[in-house]
Every structure is written in structure tokens, then in C-alpha cells.
Amino acid sequence: MAIRTSLHATLQTAKRGIDWNWVERTVMHPDLRRPDADRVKEHSYRRILEAGGRVLHVVHRPENGDTLVITAYLDRGARLR
Helix, strand or coil, rough: EEEECCCCHHHHHHHCCHHHHHHHHHHHCCCEEEECCCCCCCEEEEHHHHHHCEEEEEEEECCCEEEEEEEECCCCCCCCC
């Protein structure tokens, strides 16, 4: 399984200063994973120590046997419970 990125995710992670390794780690080893209401996308969350312990929120979906990252951001309101 490869982790690929949409153009939107590429632009937004660069703009937001999010390291791609954080995104990969979050998708592969989330602290919390929730399905989207559409049951296609997933939301993965992981606390990122390198970002001061903030929580990275990655929205992704399966595509042709790979994982396509739609967007990622440091989520101020996320709770890992």
C-alpha cells in the first residue's frame, strides 16, 4: 500500500508547515481512527511530539489499493479518547 497525496493535500501541508513523515505516521499508526459519515473517507489522528504535542488530523480514502490523503492539519479541537 502506497500513501499518495492529492494536490490539495500537497499544497496545504506545505502551507501549514506539516512534515510529510508526520502524515505517513498518522495514516499508518494513528492514535485514533474514525470513519467519515460517507463511509468512504477516514479520519486519522495522532499526537505529534515534534509539533509541541499537537494532534495531526489526516483525512484519507482508499484508491486503487493505495491510500489517498485528501488533507491534513493540526487540529486544535481534537481529543484523543
